[in-house]
Amino acid sequence: MCTAILVFRPAEDWPVRFCSTRDEVRTRPWRPPGTWWPERGPHVVGGLDEGAGGTWLAVDPRSARAAVVLNRTEPVGAGACRSRGWLPLQAVSQQDFILSPAEAETFPPFNLLCMSPARCSWWRWDGTELSSRSLGPGTYILTSADINDTNGSLRQRRWLPRFTEAEQPEPSREDFRGAWGGWPGLLADPDSPFDDWTALNVKGFSHLPGYGTSSAALVALSAEGTARYEFCEGPPHSGAWRRVL
Numbered sequence: 752m753c754t755a756i757l758v759f760r761p762a763e764d765w766p767v768r769f770c771s772t773r774d775e776v777r778t779r780p781w782r783p784p785g786t787w788w789p790e791r792g793p794h795v796v797g798g799l800d801e802g803a804g805g806t807w808l809a810v811d812p813r814s815a816r817a818a819v820v821l822n823r824t825e826p827v828g829a830g831a832c833r834s835r836g837w838l839p840l841q842a843v844s845q846q847d848f849i850l851s852p853a854e855a856e857t858f859p860p861f862n863l864l865c866m867s868p869a870r871c872s873w874w875r876w877d878g879t880e881l882s883s884r885s886l887g888p889g890t891y892i893l894t895s896a897d898i899n900d901t902n903g904s905l906r907q908r909r910w911l912p913r914f915t916e917a918e919q920p921e922p923s924r925e926d927f928r929g930a931w932g933g934w935p936g937l938l939a940d941p942d943s944p945f946d947d948w949t950a951l952n953v954k955g956f957s958h959l960p961g962y963g964t965s966s967a968a969l970v971a972l973s974a975e976g977t978a979r980y981e982f983c984e985g986p987p988h989s990g991a992w993r994r995v996l
Contacts, residue, residue, distance in 0.1 A: 753807065753821045754906060754951055755864055756914050756934075757891045759871045765922045766868040767972035770934050771819055772987065773798075773807055774953050775965045783966075783984050784810075784995045791840050796980065796995060798966065805836020808968055811843040812978040812996050816867045817970050818842035823860035824895045825878045831859045838863050850874060855881040862893050868974050873898050890915050909949045913937055922971035922979045927992060930979070931969050938967045939988040952987055966990070 755771040775781075780801040787799040787806075794813040797806035810817045818839035835858050842848040842865045855876045863874040871886040875897065884898075892911045896904040901911055917933035924930045943950035946957055953963045967987040971979045980996040 752895050752906070752948075752953075754910070755819050755821060755893045756910070757864060757866065757871060757886075757893075758889075758914075758919065759866075759886055759891070760888050761869065762888070763974070765920075765971050765973050767817070767866045767871065767970070768920045768922065769817065769819075769864075769866060769968075769970040769972075770931075770938060771808060771968050772938060772951055772953075772964045773966045773968075774963065776959075777961050777963060777965050781965075784980070784982050788840055791844050795840065795843060797839065798982075800834070800836045803834035803836050805834050806839055807836060808970075809839035809843045810970060810978055810980050810996065812980075814843065814846070814867075815972045815976040815978055816843040816865070817972060817978070818848075818863060818865045821862045821864075821893060822895055823862055823875075823877060825860040827859040828856060828878045830856045831878075833857045835859060835861045848872070848874075850881065850883075852881045862895070862898070864891075864893055866970075866972060868972050868976070905949045906951070910937070910951055920969075920971060922973070927981070927994075930971075931981070934969060935987065935992065938969075938983075941988045954986075 758768040782799040795811050797809040808819045820835045820838045860878045865872045874883045892907045901908040920932045940952035945954045955963045964986050967983040969981040983990040983992045
């Protein structure tokens with residue numbers, strides 16, 4: 752159950768401030784962010800899922816677009832033959848991302864967050880119905896449930912107010928601490944125990960050996976059309992952050 756947090760303030764110098772954690776079986780092969788898809792252009796950056804070939808988070812600094820995909824919990828349909836990891840790549844490659852219901856049926860259920868300085872949107876496919884929603888200014892959290900569903904998701908209920916109240920990022924600052932405010936500390940989530948479904952940084956579950964948070968990301972998109980991207984290769988309470996863009 753991955754988690755994504757978005758602060759969208761279109762009137763500010765950095766309209767998009769975003770962070771996420773990726774929860775996965777840790778033996779699933781992947782590579783850290785790079786330009787792994789030359790057919791999408793030389794600027795598209797993301798971590799590579801070596802098994803399926805796509806990514807969970809894509810950033811195109813040339814167009815100042817980013818997109819992240821998260822699994823939903825509904826059953827996978829019979830026609831779902833494509834990896835969700837292609838959706839972020841498709842989203843950042845289009846100025847106005849469009850997906851038809853017929854195309855959606857080829858993917859397992861997903862939540863897709865598409866971000867640019869001028870517009871952010873949430874795409875939802877539950878295996879039966881496809882919908883999209885433009886997001887207004889505000890703070891948002893997304894998991895395998897609907898966006899800002901603090902009644903249906905205990906993780907969202909726990910973490911949305913913490914990110915709302917935290918020291919906010921100032922991505923124009925060069926130093927890591929100043930650029931990202933209180934977010935890295937929240938992502939590290941050092942106090943959540945093993946077997947905690949509300950944890951932002953999942954340490955593990957007794958019934959899912961080898962599963963947990965494998966990486967984290969911090970992304971900001973500016974009104975001038977630039978991007979800043981930092982990546983933590985490993986659980987964010989112990990891994991090292993490095994600047995990608």
